[in-house]
Amino acid sequence: MKTGAVIVAAGKSSRMGDFKPLLKLGNISIVERIIANFQQAEVFPIVLVTGYRAKELEKHVSKLGIICIRNEHYETTEMFDSIKLGLSYIQDKCDKTFFSPVDVPLFTADTLKRLMQSEAAVAKPIYKNSVGHPVLLSCEIIPQLLQDGSDDGMGKALSRLISVTEEIEVNDQGTIKDADTPGDYQELIEYHNRQLFRPNIEISFTKENKIFDNKLAILLHVIEYDGTVKSACEKMGISYSKAWHMLSDFEENLGFELIDRCAGGESGGASRLTPKGKKLLDKYEDYCNQVRHFAEECFNYCIKENF
Incomplete structure (x- = not known):
């Protein structure tokens, strides 16, 4: 069973005053860290939805083995529209797909593997009673999300699928930590780096x-x-x-x-x-x-x- 991922990085990162995907979290950028998480769990394909400063971001990730989809209308659309763009592209290319905004980069590969064991149409990680990211979707459920015409976002759209959702307890604080205030994350970054310690095999x-x-x-x-x-x-x-x-x-x-x-x-x-x-x-x-x-x-x- 093939599992892919959609990472949304089309917005302007207005709350941080800088371009969030390229900010360093530890010694690598936020977008590099989240891609590494998925690749460590053998997730493929990985689709990155770009928009604001798209060319710069796409160049930054061009050697990482991912696919970039551009939201040309990012200034006049919402995150849910960028999510739909990514899901529409990936839905016939795998059996399941993760979704995450780019600013939640500290979850671990072990959490991904735990979610991938779920047979539910929607699987969400729960850390200390808080719902986190990434969310795992069966590609069979994606058409319902694409047809959701509401303007209240992905969270509300997923809440309407509660009957087919499994909430999975994980011991992973990174699932609920976004990158809006990275200054106090040093301990979590050090923990995450230990999880990223792995063989890096390039086969040719x-x-x-x-x-x-x-x-x-x-x-x-x-x-x-x-x-x-x-x-x-x-x-x-x-x-x-x-x-x-x-x-x-x-x-x-x-x-x-x-x-x-x-x-x-x-x-x-x-x-x-x-x-x-x-x-x-x-x-x-x-x-x-x-x-x-x-x-x-x-x-x-x-x-x-x-x-």
């Missing part, structure tokens, strides 16, 4: 040079999602020419095509993965999952239990 295939890695894998995913190389490049923050270079370099080295091309004008033409391209992507993901699970077991035994 090489011949004379690297020919396939996670960045190309995500590019293939987004091409398949969107149907064009141009759209995939925009969501990943890479140039059109670089994307074609990555694709062509692989095809030249392995001797088969990854995508079917269909010439087009400004849109760049339609593209879909070939059967071999799909099979390679599936097998690469299986291989990566097995390597990461083995690496985590070895890390826990050799490192984490001793230091």
Whole structure:
């Protein structure tokens, strides 16, 4: 069962007087910290909804293996509209999806894994009687949220789904701490950093040079999602020419095509993965999952239990 995530970072961060996603919380930015949480729990795809200072934010996360969706109307819309934008994009790409605003970055991967065990349509973390983030949604429930025409926000929309909601007690203060007043979070940050201590495995295939890695894998995913190389490049923050270079370099080295091309004008033409391209992507993901699970077991035994 595949679980994705939608992170909303389209607003102006007016309460803090600065651009919240790029503020440092510890030694990394708020947006880097929340992305790391999801990636540690093997959540994919991760969709970041941008708006205010979108180009700057998208450049900041361009090497983190996520997908950016831009709310071009962030100045005249509410957070719920940005949430809907992200949910609409992700709903057919996974079985469940997390949702969180960008300013709640201190929850742990253990909390994510606990929520992922729920079979409810909506799963919310509870810390000392307070509801926190992220919230886990079954993608089957997303159409109801997208059709919710009220203007009272995501919280009220979720409250109307109480009959299919499970509230899960977690021992994770980070689920209820936002980043509006980060100055008094040092102890929580230190705790969170200990949870982030993990092996960081980057898996690639090489011949004379690297020919396939996670960045190309995500590019293939987004091409398949969107149907064009141009759209995939925009969501990943890479140039059109670089994307074609990555694709062509692989095809030249392995001797088969990854995508079917269909010439087009400004849109760049339609593209879909070939059967071999799909099979390679599936097998690469299986291989990566097995390597990461083995690496985590070895890390826990050799490192984490001793230091």
